[in-house]
Amino acid sequence: MTGVLPSQRLEQMITAGQLSGTPSIIPEQIQPASLDLRLGSVAYRVRASFLAGHGRRVEDRLKEFEMHQIDLTDGAVLEKGCVYVVPLMERLDLPDDLQAVANAKSSTGRLDLLTRTITDGGAEFDRIAPGYKGPLYAEICPRSFSVLVRPGMRLNQIRFREGQAILDDTALTKLHASDVLVNGDALIDDGLGFSVDLKLDGTDLVGYRAKPHTGVIDLDNIGHYDPAEYWEEVRCKDGQIILDPGAFYILVSREAVHIPPAYAAEMAPYLAMVGEFRVHYAGFFDPGFGHSEAGGTGSRGVLEVRCHEAPFVLEHGQVVGRLIYEHMSEIPAQLYGSSIASNYQGQGLKLSKHFAAPT
Numbered sequence: 001m002t003g004v005l006p007s008q009r010l011e012q013m014i015t016a017g018q019l020s021g022t023p024s025i026i027p028e029q030i031q032p033a034s035l036d037l038r039l040g041s042v043a044y045r046v047r048a049s050f051l052a053g054h055g056r057r058v059e060d061r062l063k064e065f066e067m068h069q070i071d072l073t074d075g076a077v078l079e080k081g082c083v084y085v086v087p088l089m090e091r092l093d094l095p096d097d098l099q100a101v102a103n104a105k106s107s108t109g110r111l112d113l114l115t116r117t118i119t120d121g122g123a124e125f126d127r128i129a130p131g132y133k134g135p136l137y138a139e140i141c142p143r144s145f146s147v148l149v150r151p152g153m154r155l156n157q158i159r160f161r162e163g164q165a166i167l168d169d170t171a172l173t174k175l176h177a178s179d180v181l182v183n184g185d186a187l188i189d190d191g192l193g194f195s196v197d198l199k200l201d202g203t204d205l206v207g208y209r210a211k212p213h214t215g216v217i218d219l220d221n222i223g224h225y226d227p228a229e230y231w232e233e234v235r236c237k238d239g240q241i242i243l244d245p246g247a248f249y250i251l252v253s254r255e256a257v258h259i260p261p262a263y264a265a266e267m268a269p270y271l272a273m274v275g276e277f278r279v280h281y282a283g284f285f286d287p288g289f290g291h292s293e294a295g296g297t298g299s300r301g302v303l304e305v306r307c308h309e310a311p312f313v314l315e316h317g318q319v320v321g322r323l324i325y326e327h328m329s330e331i332p333a334q335l336y337g338s339s340i341a342s343n344y345q346g347q348g349l350k351l352s353k354h355f356a357a358p359t
Contacts, residue, residue: 002163003329004033004264005098006287010160018098021090023059029154034287035265036105036154037117037136038089043070043149046083047138050118057120058085058137072151077216082123082148085118088136089152092128093282094160100128102136102158103266103283109304110352111217112144112210112248113353115155128158143306144210145230148218155219156255159264160352165326167263172325175260181325182255190267191322194301198236198316200349206241206252207234208351217354227355239316243307252349253301254317258290265323267285278306279321287328288335300348 005013007030013019019035029036052058062085066231070076070084078084094100102117103126103237120134138156139148149155169188176186187193198206208231217225234241234249243249259265265358267283290299303320314320351358 001329003161003165003327005160005162005329006328006332007032008333009329010035014158015227018093019090020093020096024091026357032288032330032335034157034286035090035104036157037138038150039072039138039149039153039155040087040089041072043072043076043078043084043086043140044068044071048081049141051125052118052120052122054121054123055196058118058122058135059120072149075147075148075150075218077148078140078142080144082140082141085138086138086140086149088117088138089133090158091299093133094128094131094133098109098160098162099130100132100158100160101266102128102151103158104156105154107219107300107352107354108155110250110302111147111354112142112304112306113155114141114143114145115139117158120189140302143314145214146216148216148220150220153219157284159231159266161326162329164223165329167325175263175325179258179260181258181260184255187319189322191320191324192265193322194253194255194257195317195319196303196314197252197300198239198241198314200252204235205233205349206236207249207349209244209250216281219354222353223356225355227351230355233350236263236327241314243305243312243314245307245309245311247308249305250349250351251303251305251314254301255301257285257299257301257323259285259287259325261287261335262328263287263325263348264328265325268324269321278308279303284336285323287332294304294358302350 007096014025044062045067050061052061052214104115108115116139118139119128172188198254211230214230264287265285
């Protein structure tokens, strides 16, 4: 069937050897519509980001750009502003009719931890051609915080697709009429538009801005760090803020998003026409996100925003991106939500899981 593969199909791929790992893939890696990927035991500090290119292997390109190797076995710090390549524990043996796309996990994006997947012969980040057979690598560039990582940590994820599954605007309009994809009016134009909320109910706190000089974040520490040591509060009373060049912000969508069980979604890449910023590093929305029966009524989309060259005025209700919806080939055996301990179901403005709840 055409569509994004659900968790039960991923299990079948593992059994068939199309998805494998060393050590073996564990059940905790399997999500409703994706598989978490694990860091291996070594990181390569490289001079610059790169793609393997047609007919070339990442392993060979590493010899060109490697500065030194870092053993991750007992934990090691990846420094802010540096670029690393880490071989992943998983490898693929895809059939010719199956393609894949990768993306950073939500917690990874909320730390401004740019994480992209590269492959042998690859000419694009995070896009894996049908029939690919070979290893996977994560390119990691901490942008705001230095991080402590260990083998087995899961910073990115991979989704598999058979055929063309994207809903066009006509199908998306029909789906919204039956399933209510966002509260309020739906802006449907080459996907489902979403806007920024700078007038949150009952508070003038509208976001967070990463501080420029902070300590290391151990990615195994959950609910551990004081937000005040890493983030400045962004407050707004007039519905607009000015984004500073080079700064990283956590904001929230005005719309409550709903992904019905038979669908998955991905946040589309930033478009230059929108303004001088990039929105969202972690673009996957799983089936069941914001779904009332999965405990998610009112789930907002958290916006990971980095401003580029010029200061930019962001105003309440300004459209900042769009969601692309896709059919699932089957409804997943488990949906995103409380039953699988999903961290961001029912969320509003929220930092990554590594931070204690603000007081």
